[in-house]
Amino acid sequence: MDFALTGEQETLRDTAAKYLADDRSLSDGQAWTEMTDLGWLDAELGMVELALLAEQLGWARSPSPWWATIGLAGPALRAAGRPPGAPATLAWAEENGPGTLAGAVAAIGRSVADPAVGCVVAADGTLTGRKIRVPNVDDAVDLVVTARGPRGVELRLVDASALRPAPAGAGGQALDPTRPVATVELTGVPSVPLVAADAAADVLAVTRRRSLALLAAEAVGVAARALSWASGYAATRTQFGQPIGANQAVAHPLAESYGQVETARSLAYRAAWSVEAEPGPIADRAVLTANVAAREAAMAACEAAIQTYGGSGFTWEQPLHHWYRRAWWLATYDGTVADLRGELAGLLLDG
């Protein structure tokens, strides 16, 4: 039993932190190339390594499509023997479809006549349908799509650049403009097969486990950054003749937040490890548990930080709200925290 990072893992994490500390890397067009050069797309990275990167990207609230590429599109691309290289994403959600990716998988399994996947594959391989809440489709080159073929739901690949400017709703409506979700209209768009109908549910199950494990780690990074700012501010901002952090009313919520962040971190690392070491129900539980804890930690840390900063925490200029927006994004993606708890209860009580 050894819950310590290896030297290599620590180096990977520290290098990422250093790279991301350079603000330029957050928006520069070069960023994708640099991340690729840093090895962040390498197939040999294990889930713990990927989680450490996701955490650092959360700390930096990076706008990179790395998570969509690795977490969402990656499993299908790899299953098809085409490991991700260019920015990619996955389109699975449909209007009035199930609320979560797991729900979509279950629906696919239940009945081929299920309306959960409204996007259909024509005989010539073109796709027609409408996908909602597709993350990072603006940046994506490869778009993986769940679509109903003659033998059931399969995963197919679309050249996302061909869709421009079709993706609608990105940016403006988004709570977190740095991780836009968009509606994609597919009207006879050419596609190539990636995963056949008999394997699609399994690949999507893996996708959910991996994408959520990485989101938990990202949420830990978001939470840790907010807490770090709040602690720094509380130690230096003076009111009533002393640093505000000398007030327990300010200090104790931060201490509570620290407890949330650290337990969430333990759970996020454990979930990442479990996804590879114990794939199946144990990993599913671990991933849901980590997501509940980490999403709550991120929300609470951001809210505590805004409160600690007082008036200035509420300004646009203070960067806190960008992290808060990301925390909200995390809190509601692929199910709210309450949805995840409901699913977890199912694993605990109905097994």
Next chain:
Amino acid sequence: MDFALTGEQETLRDTAAKYLADDRSLSDGQAWTEMTDLGWLDAELGMVELALLAEQLGWARSPSPWWATIGLAGPALRAAGRPPGAPATLAWAEENGPGTLAGAVAAIGRSVADPAVGCVVAADGTLTGRKIRVPNVDDAVDLVVTARGPRGVELRLVDASALRPAPAGAGGQALDPTRPVATVELTGVPSVPLVAADAAADVLAVTRRRSLALLAAEAVGVAARALSWASGYAATRTQFGQPIGANQAVAHPLAESYGQVETARSLAYRAAWSVEAEPGPIADRAVLTANVAAREAAMAACEAAIQTYGGSGFTWEQPLHHWYRRAWWLATYDGTVADLRGELAGLLLDG
């Protein structure tokens, strides 16, 4: 619009506070006579007056069967033209029956064949059945019982003193030994009719409204007492060279508790007023709302007080736990707070 107590109401409250401050009055056998002499059973007392008394009895955590007499048995006795004089109570709950009095009323209304009332009236007027969670039956002289007669569920009167020592389970198992609930076995016990089957549901609906309105007021009294103790202790107990109340970690939870207690008090008074002034759905909402707020306020105030007292708050000698036990009793009687919220949501959303 005038939310102020009248001079008479203030006098009634202050007299009650003074009488109850005398510890003797809590356990002495004379107590019932004294309360009667003080006019606490008078038919002309309105609901606001009764709520003020209930609040003071909660503040004193009185073991008196006053609430069971006035709140539970009172409406049926009055409907029968026999206003309560001696200690009385109501037996409505049955094993596997509905969880709340309102549920029992609804079940009675729904179908005469419903098993919710298992206690039956024989042709000679004797009752046979089993009632659970009957409050204060040890002290009761008059026991009002819901029982199935030939034309449906009716309310009947039993001489409770004839049952002794039959009531089982009182005392020992009770979370709050000063308000014991007991199981009553009725095996061919004589009874007299009080309320006929056609009026029973209405009388029970009134019973629920009145009994819960008084419980909310009692809970406010419990909460206010716990908060009063905690504030007093925090202002005087010294640690680290200053009164512990100078720590925001101690002071702020008490400030929050104060907010809970005062809003609960507003709601409890309003509910009591509403039961008489606006009987029907408005009063039902008001009563449920007040109970949610007041029960939560009582639990939170007691827990904050125990925490404020630290080690000594956890001792048997410190009286706090007696109030905490009463708070728990209140928090679970006739439905938990979550049950009440569920019922309230029904009134708000399904109306």
Next chain:
Amino acid sequence: MDLRDSVEEAQFRAGLREWLAGAVPANTGPDVAPPLGRWDDTAAVRSFTAALHAAGYAGLTWPAEYGGRGLSPAYQAIYLEETARAEAAEHIGVIGLGMVGPTIIACGSTEQRARYLPRILTGEIIFCQGFSEPEAGSDLSAVRTVARREGDELVVTGRKVWSSYAHLADHCLLLARTDPQQRRHRGLSCLLVDLRSPGVTVRPIRQMTGAAEFAEIEFDEVRVPLDAVVGGIGDGWRVAMTTLAHERGTFGFTLTARLEVAFRRLVATARARGRDTDPLVRDQIAARYVELEGLRWTNRRGLAALARTGVPGPETSVIKLRWSQAHQRLTTLAVQLLGAGAEPDGWDRYWRHQMLRSRANTIEGGTSEVLRNLVAERVLGLPRSY
């Protein structure tokens, strides 16, 4: 105790409702997501203010001798409830009407009363408040803005932040240090400053929502005549506290009525998204309703104390604290209800904005931490903790 409106109150409420039905542009009602910023149009607010004044709804509680109607606070409460429910604009001079005007009545000179009060009522003079500074947020006694005496004038230099309505205002009630030798609460004065004076710069502060409801005001050697001082040089702390006390008077009625509107929208959103049958959502909605009702009836209780004793009851000290928590929980729940599976619609935009905006509720107008200090110290009698 009678919790119904009196006959006179009921008449006043009915008249006001009728008037509002005509004066307020059609509402979307609680079932449709309202457009954001519908009162951003200053001209519309000005004309609504003129109509309010003409209808006799400006200065309800002001003494008749200063142009008010001399009504009891209960009428002000009804006014605040009904205008919030109708989603009417506020009187454009709400700061002047609710805070600066009453301060001038209480502490100002005869000349100040004559000069400002009538024009506050009509909306001709719009006041903002200049108390907070970057380094003096919760701790007002740390203000650094200096008003240096030069002959018959004071020369003001400093920076004020978080001033609501400053982008519309032409006047400011300013708290400044007139005696730099004195510290903390001493040596401060309150001045009535014309913002059109040379040396004044008003800049909007962009909030995390993207909107700019507040502004910062910079004073660079701004010359103010000595007769602009309210209540005497060095009397600033007392005057400022008078102003803030008025902020907390019947404001709870506005807050609660707005929360009531938000609650109705929450229910509408739950229905629109098909979440009103989810037991967890129902539990939360009931909890939010209990909070709303707690505020509503505590406001009324406080009003009864105010009517009898002239001061609001101690229970009103928790209204702003609990309102801010209740509103944050409500908007958080609403955003969670938006959920998955649906396209962004008007409710998304509306609730995301409201949710972000609500984060300021526990900061603006007295942080929750400061309010808890006050309750602990002044109501519960605990020792000072800060």
Next chain:
Amino acid sequence: MDLRDSVEEAQFRAGLREWLAGAVPANTGPDVAPPLGRWDDTAAVRSFTAALHAAGYAGLTWPAEYGGRGLSPAYQAIYLEETARAEAAEHIGVIGLGMVGPTIIACGSTEQRARYLPRILTGEIIFCQGFSEPEAGSDLSAVRTVARREGDELVVTGRKVWSSYAHLADHCLLLARTDPQQRRHRGLSCLLVDLRSPGVTVRPIRQMTGAAEFAEIEFDEVRVPLDAVVGGIGDGWRVAMTTLAHERGTFGFTLTARLEVAFRRLVATARARGRDTDPLVRDQIAARYVELEGLRWTNRRGLAALARTGVPGPETSVIKLRWSQAHQRLTTLAVQLLGAGAEPDGWDRYWRHQMLRSRANTIEGGTSEVLRNLVAERVLGLPRSY
């Protein structure tokens, strides 16, 4: 990172489980409400302790030279987990084993080591801890118990409270003021006191549950030889802090394993009362599970830091704080589940007791307020707030 037991750890765990299956009287298992106070029988605890010692499970992490097995903390963690899961008794000398013994190893004299350590392991000497006083609860530096020097002896007078195991103990590690001229942390000394000395009175403290797990100890002119001082006269604060540091070492594993047992019982209760299909209950059960798991894996993370650096990671500073909250929430939920409509049964009695008992969790062994102070100050680097 490998979160499985190593081969050696797995072997140790399997052996221990097997041994416990034989040594612990049959459990009721998580599905049936257990009897309260099953380890109240002192004779049973003594004989279990003897068996533990004979099987080599006493002093796992103590150095071999003092009779221990010199194992790493991971083995102690496994021991704590498995004994808690098996609901075994604690070693009757758990205070000596976990706190006083390590303190004597770290700070004691050669004679003290020889005299106490072997008999702590066997359970022949049972220690309790005498730190807290009525006026020195969270603030240990306020101790008033005095140890006055008279020749070769110290004469102790004072009163200690909240001493666990004091009703069984024959010895006490006592914190007393040896220099009444000095204040706060100075002038204190730690003494090893034989509780059978004349002048010692031990009285049980009845808790709100009705049980008496703690005692108060009164010292009335109790004579203690000078060689009973641990680490030198005036060195008491350092010695006491060493003791408390050991309290917080791997204790999180015990707490968490007990919480795991409680969680299984919570689920059993929900099923027994037919509440496991209620969405609100399911939501709460999942929330309690997340808290339990958070503690479990944070313990393991802390252990990894301890193994590498010799000190537990900073994250372990929140374990007791969060455990106490999690346990209170769990017992509160359980009592709510008991609900209406059913007759009192074993679960009623069990959970009501656990619920009342859990209220002390946020007080005993460092109040939550003190723990938050420590995290804020030592981990987050905030200024001292008390």
